[in-house]
Amino acid sequence: xxxxxxxxxxxxxxxxxxxxxxxxxxxxxxxxxxxxxxxxxxxxxxxxxxxxxxxxxxxxxxxxxxxxxxxxxxxxxxxxxxxxxxxxxxxxxxxxxxxxxxxxxxxxxxxxxxxxxxxxxxxxxxxxxxxxxxxxxxxxxx
Amino acid sequence: xxxxxxxxxxxxxxxxxxxxxxxxxxxxxxxxxxxxxxxxxxxxxxxxxxxxxxxxxxxxxxxxxxxxxxxxxxxxxxxxxxxxxxxxxxxxxxxxxxxxxxxxxxxxxxxxxxxxxxxxxxxxxxxxxxxxxxxx
Numbered sequence: 172x173x174x175x176x177x178x179x180x181x182x183x184x185x186x187x188x189x190x191x192x193x194x195x196x197x198x199x200x201x202x203x204x205x206x207x208x209x210x211x212x213x214x215x216x217x218x219x220x221x222x223x224x225x226x227x228x229x230x231x232x233x234x235x236x237x238x239x240x241x242x243x244x245x246x247x248x249x250x251x252x253x254x255x256x257x258x259x260x261x262x263x264x265x266x267x268x269x270x271x272x273x274x275x276x277x278x279x280x281x282x283x284x285x286x287x288x289x290x291x292x293x294x295x296x297x298x299x300x301x302x303x304x305x306x307x308x309x310x311x312x313x
Numbered sequence: 314x315x316x317x318x319x320x321x322x323x324x325x326x327x328x329x330x331x332x333x334x335x336x337x338x339x340x341x342x343x344x345x346x347x348x349x350x351x352x353x354x355x356x357x358x359x360x361x362x363x364x365x366x367x368x369x370x371x372x373x374x375x376x377x378x379x380x381x382x383x384x385x386x387x388x389x390x391x392x393x394x395x396x397x398x399x400x401x402x403x404x405x406x407x408x409x410x411x412x413x414x415x416x417x418x419x420x421x422x423x424x425x426x427x428x429x430x431x432x433x434x435x436x437x438x439x440x441x442x443x444x445x446x447x448x449x
Contacts, residue, residue: 188345197343201336202361218381227385228360232344235356239346245395246353252389252438303387307356 175241177284177309183274186237190225190259191267198229212263220258227255230270230301234290237272238307241286247309249283254303259292268292270301282311315377315418315443319408324373326403327365329429334398336361353395359402360388363424363437366404370422370441378418378443386419387440393433401429404437418443 175183195209204226207214215223231253239245261268273289288305291298334350337358341348346355371378396402403426410421424437 194343194345197339201339201343203364228357228388229344231388232340232346232355232357236344236346239356245346245348245355248356248395249392250390251356252387254387254440255385 175243177241177276177279177286179276179278181276183237183241183276183286185271185273186240187269187271188233188236189267189269190229190233190261191265192223192261192263194267195223195225195229195261198226198232202226202228204228220260222260222262224258225261225268225270230255230259230290231305233270234272234288234302234305235307237274238286238288238309241274242309242312244312247312248307249310250308251306253288253290253305255301256303257299257301259301274307277306284309315411315420317411319376319420320411321408323405323407324366324369326405326427327362327369328403330362330365330402330404332358332396332398332400332402337398351398353397356392357390358396359390359404359426359435359437362402362404362426363406363439366406366424366437367422367439367441370406370408370420378420378441382444384442384444385439386442387438389438390435391438392435396434400434402426402434409438414442416445418445 271291274286277285277287286307290302337354404424406424412419420441422439426435
């Protein structure tokens, strides 16, 4: 995948990822975070959640995936982070939920590009921002 | 309530974690991140090590945190260099800040992720929100 030119003000093409409960189970294995609210509907509801929710870190990993795809190669991210503001509810089945990652280059200084991200679920009036102030910093291509 | 004396405390380093191709591939596959042998690990991969350091805070009976009442509020990584296969990493957690918000303890932490030579690979800053027991 070719890299996008990172100049101040540039809008990055929104990337959309489908998330299923099978993905959360695979992430629990890979990350070691086996909290059952990400795996078991009954447990999630028992603590007042509307259903199984994605790990916050899974959603942040999707944001990092988008940044890597825009960057065109791994290893350029020197900073990434967000607040976990809204749970991402993942319904049962192969359709799951779709997470959208949008980005804009806020500025470039000494070759380092700061990206402001917008990570959402839903569409139109039902759009929900699931991460608070997500951002990333990239160094130039190797 | 968590005691204010927790601020400034540094916990023992986590057990050494060896970054293998299998572990990175599994993480990349689970998150759909493009990854090939020889590539650096996906950007949020160090959470695997930082998470064990967070457990050392939450599992300490003197701290008085109940895991079930903890919500991950914020996470940020600042890298000195990418994580690569072959790294042996440890994470050492320090408590930076503690404040109360709406009856909950908001704990600001930094886990220093170091390589086998003791060099800093990345800083993982996490905010953990610990809610008090709610009368039912």
